[in-house]
Amino acid sequence: MYLTNLNERQKELFIQLSIHAALANDILEDAEATLISEYCKEMAIENPGVEVKMDLKDVLLELKAISSEQELNIITFEIAALFVFDNEYDKDEKCFMNKLIQVFNIDKEKLKKMFDHINEYSQLVGRITSNLLD
Numbered sequence: 001m002y003l004t005n006l007n008e009r010q011k012e013l014f015i016q017l018s019i020h021a022a023l024a025n026d027i028l029e030d031a032e033a034t035l036i037s038e039y040c041k042e043m044a045i046e047n048p049g050v051e052v053k054m055d056l057k058d059v060l061l062e063l064k065a066i067s068s069e070q071e072l073n074i075i076t077f078e079i080a081a082l083f084v085f086d087n088e089y090d091k092d093e094k095c096f097m098n099k100l101i102q103v104f105n106i107d108k109e110k111l112k113k114m115f116d117h118i119n120e121y122s123q124l125v126g127r128i129t130s131n132l133l134d
Contacts, residue, residue, distance in 0.1 A: 009062075018035075076101065084115070
């Protein structure tokens with residue numbers, strides 16, 4: 001939704017971060033791969049596939065170094081959306097998110113609000129879809 005605000009390097013790193021996130025529980029769901037593809041379309045970049053090309057720690061540290069607080073919030077929000085896209089948010093994904101917010105210096109209350117907004121949005125889309133298709 002807000003990924004077009006990122007610069008080219010941030011976009012590349014975001015895709016690598018998304019791949020790591022999707023693989024956090026060692027299972028790459030089709031829905032997660034589809035969402036990564038959609039991220040690429042939104043950012044108007046070539047889809048590099050789902051191969052990990054950088055170490056997670058290096059991705060996080062470089063993103064932290066080259067991104068503003070607002071950009072880090074955008075990245076965190078989109079990774080949170082990726083985690084709940086398959087309707088599951090397991091312990092491995094929570095562990096991954098805790099690493100991310102620690103490096104990005106985002107407090108847990110802000111993260112909770114992000115998840116709340118994502119859930120509200122999903123519910124709203126569900127109600128709209130239901131009303132349109134009934």
